[in-house]
Amino acid sequence: AGEVSPIKAAEIAAQHHLKIYTIGIGADEMIVRSFFGSQRVNPSRDLDEKTLTVIAEKTGGRYFRARNTDELKQIYHLLDELEPVEKDKQFFRPRSELFFWPLSIALLLVSIISFTRIRLT
Numbered sequence: 001a002g003e004v005s006p007i008k009a010a011e012i013a014a015q016h017h018l019k020i021y022t023i024g025i026g027a028d029e030m031i032v033r034s035f036f037g038s039q040r041v042n043p044s045r046d047l048d049e050k051t052l053t054v055i056a057e058k059t060g061g062r063y064f065r066a067r068n069t070d071e072l073k074q075i076y077h078l079l080d081e082l083e084p085v086e087k088d089k090q091f092f093r094p095r096s097e098l099f100f101w102p103l104s105i106a107l108l109l110v111s112i113i114s115f116t117r118i119r120l121t
Helices: 006-015 049-059 069-082 100-120
Strands: 022-025 030-034 037-041 063-066
Touching: 006 049, 022 049, 022 069, 049 063, 063 069
Parallel strands: 022 063
Antiparallel strands: 030 037
């Protein structure tokens, strides 16, 4: 929690022409059965959908609600369509692993130090 309210931050983002897409995550109220009986659970109890909606509307974005992982995947897919990101066409990946060189040197140094200590004692 900072010193700027979420609504004020959304107004600042809107001034800079930034869209904010908000996602409310959490299942609806449900009854969970356990060894001790049934219990009513609301995972989204603290979810402030009103504020998330206002933030999205102030910036020209959109509010989404995900109640499970499938809905969240659909939202991610939709966001990729709404705001496509150009990806680098070139990326570099080493063709062979090089970690064994420093590892070999370290093991060699440890062996030398151990051997010289044994000979000195």
